Amino acid sequence: MPTWQNRRIIDLFGIDVPIIQAPMAGSSTPELAVAVSEAGGLGSLPCALMSAEQAREAIGVIRAKTKRPLNLNFFCHVPPQHDAVRNMRWRNRLAPYYVEFGLDPEVTPPAAGRRPFDDDYCALVEETRPEVVSFHFGLPERALLERVKATGAKIVSSATTVAEARWLEAHGCDAIIAMGLEAGGHRGNFLTHDVATQVGTFALVPQVADAVKVPVIAAGAIADARGIVAAFALGASAVQIGTAYLFCPEVKLSATYAKALREASDDSTAITNVFTGRPARGIVNRAIRELGPLSADAPEFPLAGGALLPLRTQSEQTGSGDFSNLWSGQAARLAREVPAAQLTRTLEAQALALFGALGT
Structure with missing residues (x-):
């Protein structure tokens, strides 16, 4: 039976399948995280729209249903000044x-109501001790980051350019998400605000992989086994998948949102x-x-x-x-409406079969 030859993220996070469920604040649920983790991937809980107490309750639900590794995700934006x-x-x-x-x-x-990572969230991490803590829009201040690292959690953040990837590695990330322009949801950029120069996934991943020593997670328009294999061929050690999981019954979507996803095309x-x-x-x-x-x-x-x-x-x-x-990302048309655990296992099986067919 084929196995994953590149095990850097598998071993780093203690998972079986190098697939990370994107956090997706507002749509993700504890049930989605449980399903992905139980299938061998890394389930994620987005916390930016939750109070620390709400996140604590959600973590309790997850921990009661799975002992597998969990990723808690937080935003790191600077609260804006009032501009009347x-x-x-x-x-x-x-x-x-x-x-x-x-x-x-x-x-x-x-x-x-989106909160940046702060002392309350940090205390939550210290209390619940997730295996992975991921950040969006850079990293929190050094003192908070050191407290997170002291829990033993692996630190991950998103880079949309090579410069951001190098910055994240220099500031203590254990792995870096190379987030291409195709990805759905908020851009993870933090060193640049020029959207016109943002980079596509399959141009970004190999350049980030060449620029840093830590393992790279590819994100953006990856929704089937072909995308996974392509990401690994370009130097990724795992993929982060978001839009494809939005088609799973475990997510929380309005009927209007679900309909829009089903009807989305490549240029929607x-x-x-x-x-x-x-x-x-x-x-x-x-x-x-x-x-x-x-x-x-x-x-x-x-x-x-x-x-x-x-x-x-x-x-x-x-x-x-x-x-x-x-x-939504640009690959919604490639998604299938199946339960999250089934999707995770199917993507793994199909990717490993494709690796085998390609002789890799």
Whole structure:
């Protein structure tokens, strides 16, 4: 029976299958993490939309159902400074939609709720001791990072350029996610904000693999065995898969979101900042077409989402995703609607069979 020849991530994380389930805040569930971990991959729990107490409860659910390794994921953005002019400009852009939906444009919308990694989250890590802790948008301050490392957790973060990969290695990462332009959700960039120069997965992976000594995890438009084999051929030791897991019954999606994913094609997505203030790839809808894709008026991350929330709520009540962030990578068409454990095992079997057929 074929086996994985490149075991760097398998041995580093203590898993059986070099497949990491992307965290996907807002869509991932404890049940998804359990299913992937039990199938031999690395299940992930996104914590940025949770309080420390909510994350603690979710971790408890996961640990009660599996003893396999777990990845906790956190954001590392710097909280934005209040910019009254920019906020007003954004409100003015959205005012016609408020009127259309019968909403009062003068009502102050709720603040967006994404938290960066802080002392409370760090204490949670120290208490629950996950095997892997991953970060998005760089790394937390040194003192917090050292506390995480002291728990024995392996440290991972996303790089969208070779320069970011080198920075992450120099600052203590045990593995690096090479996140290509094709990936769904928020870009992981932190040294550059120039979206126009971002790199595709299969150009980025080999250059990152050549530039760093730590193992590399490929992410972006990998949804079947062909993508896995290609990533390994280019120097990756594992893959991180997001969009393909969104088709599994364990995720939490609205009917509108699920329908959009099923109908998505290779050119259905765009990188936009209109939903949160930070570039992210999602399925094109009315908000992206009419407000972006990239808008200079959108407040800094994560503040843009607050003013959009009433519009999202109103439109979703009628079954519309016009103002919803429908995150997706460019390979949604390759995904299959099967349970997460079955997907993980099938991807492993098909990838190993393809390696065998290629004589690798």
